[in-house]
Amino acid sequence: MNHVQKLSDTELELMEEIWSCTPPVTSTELLNVFMQKGREWKAQTISTFLSRLVDKGALTFTRNGRTNQYAPRLSREEYKLLETQQVLDGLYQGSVKNMISAMYDGNKLSDQDMVELKKWLSEK
């Protein structure tokens, strides 16, 4: 998994809130923010989404006593960039490959492959 997984609309909404707060945030803080906006979320729902965002690589969390503190792993701009990058990659691998010449035209290499190949090349 070398790229961020696409976020769903709700996940993105949550991320937007986190980006506009000063990190790190806790799930209770987020619950209050949404409450003020008139959206009644259950504490359980929020923490489910937060842990999913961690899984997707968009958030990091640190355990602070009994509460989890969350911080974004990338800025809003970086996320937007990644998104367009993925659109572009998708187009490239789809058909555009056949109309341009890239120096490397395969799928992005994983870290695993990268390390392996660098080692192999340095032994040459």
Add this chain to the structure above:
Amino acid sequence: MNVMLELLFTLTIAGSVASAAILLLRLVPAERFPAFWRYKLGKMAIVFYLLPVTIALPRISVISTLSEGSALLRDKAGLQMPNPLSLSNLLSITAKPILTVPKNAVIVLLALWAAGALLFAAWQLYGYIRFTVVLRRSQSAVAANSEAAERLAAVKADLGITSKVALASSPLLQSPMLVGFFNPTIYLPAASIDGLDWDMVIRHELIHLKRKDIWVKAASLGISALHWFNPLVHLLRQDLATWSELSCDEAVVKKMSRSERLRYGQTILNVSAGNQLLARRLPVQFGASLSGEGKKLKRRLNAMLHVKKHSKKTMILLLSTVMMVAAVSIIAAIWASSVTPAVADPGTGDPIKLTGLGEKDDNESNRDSSANLKHNTDITSVNDANANAIKDTTTSPDTNTNATNHQGPVSEPNTILPEPSSSPSAAEPIINEIAPSDDTMLVAEGSNSTIAAESPQPIIVPAPLPSESGKISENKLNVMEDSIRPSVE
């Protein structure tokens, strides 16, 4: 419509034979058969898929007969004409197993084909336009005093490229790429990547530019649209992309030392990484096996490291392989154009059936095709005797239709004369299929592009004319029917 069908059929066969040969060559180790030559073969296969080589040949011969006015032209024609003729003659185009297909079915098939081709092309074009729009929106200029810009000017001069090449950078890219057919731009990744050798990056892209690789790719896409139903085309397209990349590497590193090659390899490796922004740091295990993508890249790097100059002997071997493939493809195309299914009039309502008009015996045609293999690699090199014979007959003043009918069999006496009465009972049903008027039209239509085109030449054309030649046709039919049956059933 019939012409359309024949065209498509011939192109498909010729191209498929060429690409099948190329796919077979995958079995040959990479070091033995350098990428440059494989790429050449691939490009040749594109031509076969795209240009109706065989259909053009008889037409050309007609044109040259028509231009017999001036002596100079006639001399030229004498030189050029015989080959297409002997080509078709030797391969027994005259022998026409015709599979007739109902007209309606042909219309449906052609419509399906056209719809598929349009859809495929539209889809590719849509993707390309979206890609370039997104890329252009993200691009920023590259400073004129940057290292990349300076290298561009230097390498351009080195490679003798005078056309304008723009330089831009985009944060969306990891690998440098060359984009644009008419206003080529080299896009560089905006993020600074460690271990990049700009000279090598730019050289790689400029060699692509110089070789018009983007155009080759576009042509391969074009044939994929035309032949979308043929899986071999799509395999060929993938192969072409691979070989264009590998042969570009070859050209870049040809004169490089080992340490420079290693640096080039590192450059390629460094542009192949994914985006590091969000990469989750999984602990990397050593000794784990490479993914498919990783293996592919390893092969590429390995090939690049082992590029070497080839001896004259290998060159000749390689060249002859290319010519062999060309020859076989042309032969296949000629064969294909002679067996193209004919379009039946829906009025006759006859199902698919087989008719034929004479066939050489197997030995002869085999011998001829092997002789042909040698000859048709060079279109102008001709069997002299053959050329003279044809010249004589074409220029003789009293060529008329009767002469045509008599000379037809004369040119292939072995076939027709030996067994004039072999199994007449078996022959009769077939003759009946040809003799009625609507079916005669059918046969004529099926053979129009070859027989009609060649009819000014008296040698070919054993057309089923009703008069005295009828007997000969019958006998030819017999032979034909016998030799064709096993292959059909």
